[in-house]
Structure formats: structure tokens, C-alpha cells
Amino acid sequence: MIAHIPLNAHPNPKRVLVVGGGDGGVLREVTKHECVEKIDIVEIDDSVVRLAKQYLPDMAKGYNDPRITLHITDGFDFLRTKTAEYDVIISDTSDPEGPAEVLFQEEYFRLLDNALTEKGVISMMASENVWLKVTVLEKLRATCKNVFPTVEYAYTCVPTYTSGQLGLMICSKDAANDVTTPTRLWDREVEASINRYYNREIHRASFVIPTFARRYLA
């Protein structure tokens, strides 16, 4: 979902950056999009990549795609050198509390914004969900709004996460982009054969939240 929602919300994504996501799971999903020509991944810790290849081969198989270039370095440093290079950036990082805190702050979003092409879309792991810390999401959404004209909260169901949900923030540089509706679609049969979770209906449904959460997130 963290890959398919922004990719299918972009009109024609050719260049994609993954920040974090060293396990290769996001890469595996990105490679399902044939329109994508180039995929950069910037991971700070090479042991994540090595261990994923050794112990999580089904995730790490994403690395086998020739469109991928792996950069072992700090995401901040990498982004500072990039301007208008990526159509989609997927920020697959740790929780907002702890060492990854800076990846949930405005300076980081400004770097993402600068690295995006004109109609660029980002998605980021928001880690929290409406049940646990809806006010953390509210603050994160407000920070994103300082940078991006379009900001929408989505969630995906992950049974092993606390309370069963994982929140995402989907942002676009294009104020007219309704990211809640997929603009590009696989054929129905292809969609069903390559995705265990994602489908066009679940794209839309993932933006629908309970009434109590709306005053924080909509």
C-alpha cells in the first residue's frame, strides 16, 4: 500500500526513490509497475540489506530488478543533492519517536518536496493509527500541509501491528490531484494476479476513516 497508492495516484511515474525500506519489500512492490524506469533506494544500514537477502528472500527479491540502484548512505545527505528528480518518493522509515524523529519534521518534507518533479507524490509510514495516537497523526498532517498542497491520511490493515492498522500520509505537489482515487490501473486480472492486498477498491477505501477521527485528519 505504501508503494501502490502513491504510484497509482501519480499520472505517469518513471523515477522512484525509496528512503529506508532496506528489507526490499517496498522495492518488490514498486517493480510491479512497468511504467517505472529507474528506482533508487537509499538505506543507511547495509546490514539491513544483507540480512534481508539472507533471511527474508521473498522480501529481498525486489533487489533482483535491473532498474534498481542501492545507495548506502544517510537519506538526508542523499536528498540534499537531488532537485526535481523523482516522480514518487516512498519514505519507509521507523517510528516518529526515537532516532527517526527527524524524518517526520518539516525540514525533511522540504527536502522531499525539492527532490520531486512537478506533479510528484510521496507516501510515508506514519506508524501511528487513529486508535492509538490520533493527535500525533494530526500534528504530522499539519506539518505535511505546510509543505504540500495535497495531504491525505490513509491506513492499511496489518494484523501484527498494535491494534491492527498502520497509518500512511500521502502527499502531492499537485493541488488538483485527488490521491484517494487511482489514476492508473492494471487490468483487473493482472491486478489480482500480482497483488495479495492492493486493489483499486482498497485504494479508495483506505482513505475512509471513522467519524471520530475526521476532526483530526480531514
Added chain:
Amino acid sequence: MIAHIPLNAHPNPKRVLVVGGGDGGVLREVTKHECVEKIDIVEIDDSVVRLAKQYLPDMAKGYNDPRITLHITDGFDFLRTKTAEYDVIISDTSDPEGPAEVLFQEEYFRLLDNALTEKGVISMMASENVWLKVTVLEKLRATCKNVFPTVEYAYTCVPTYTSGQLGLMICSKDAANDVTTPTRLWDREVEASINRYYNREIHRASFVIPTFARRYLA
């Protein structure tokens, strides 16, 4: 959700039966629907009612509504005396494994069917969800399909349940009733002021399931 989905999927529900649900939570939600004229609840264990009123007053406040009649008896025995009496029946029972097992079998669904009026709708706690025992849901759906022409799986997010979801089966005697779309709606403001979870968008979204689950449930 177990109350609002069937009530809003029925064109004009006047008489409602709740089977189980002695804690009063479902009653509380049913009473939000002004079109409902009569609400019967059949609960096998009067101590559930007593203890809910004592310790869960916010749930049990549903009992304060004058439209409600409480019947302390076995749901099977009660249903055997009813023919074409209810527009909506909500089966808020325990898990399919254990003492409530008979409430997930065809004989029970035939009693529900017989107790419903012409365009009657039921909802039932399916307890399982797509993550844990999708084949139990598949079997339950098939059993419902033996009795009702319209059977749809829905889910609601409950952070305290295992893996964060609770499944529901929504069935209608009317083959033409698309229960996934609400036919009756509160005004938006009323909807938001009386419901913490339910809204018209979440009604539709609750029927959207991951790709892997579709071959079992759609």
C-alpha cells in the same frame, strides 16, 4: 456497524430484533434510528443485562428507550414462534466455536429467514476475520447463501480484537438489495453528531477486502 449497516441497508426498518447483545451496546445504536418503532431483544442470560446496567452504564443506556422489550429466553425458542415479524435482525452472539456453535448453522439462519418480513435484512457477528480464519468465513458465507439470496462479508475495525478486525455477515431476503450501499441516510451533521464510528463512506468501505481474501468471500 453490526446495527447501522443492516438498518441503513433496509428501505424502511420499523421492527427490529436483537439476538444476544445483552450488554445493550447494539440497542443503543438501534435507538439512533428514528424510523424504528419496535425493538425486541432476546438474551439467554439475565445476569448479562444486570451486570451491564451496573458496570457498563454507557452501553446499557440503550435499555432506557421505550421502544424496547427485553425477552430473557433462548433465541432459538423465541425465533420458532415468529413469522414475518422483523424488518431487521441483528445476531450479536459469541464465537462460532463453543456453546454458540448452533448460531452459525443453517437451521438458525432458516429461523431468522422465517422471522423476517419480505425485504428483511440480517447482520451477524462472524467473529473471525480474513487474517485469521478466512476459510471459516468462507464456510459461513456458503451456509448463509443456502438461505439468503444476498450475502456480503463486511468488517469493522476493533483495536482490541485479535488482529484488529471483527467480521460481519450481512444478508438480505431481497436479491436486488445491494447492502453495500446505504439506502437511507441521516443528514451529514446528524450522522457525525450521533456516531463515533459509522458514516456513509465507512458503510461502503467496510465491504472492501484485500485481494487474497476475494476468492473466499466474493
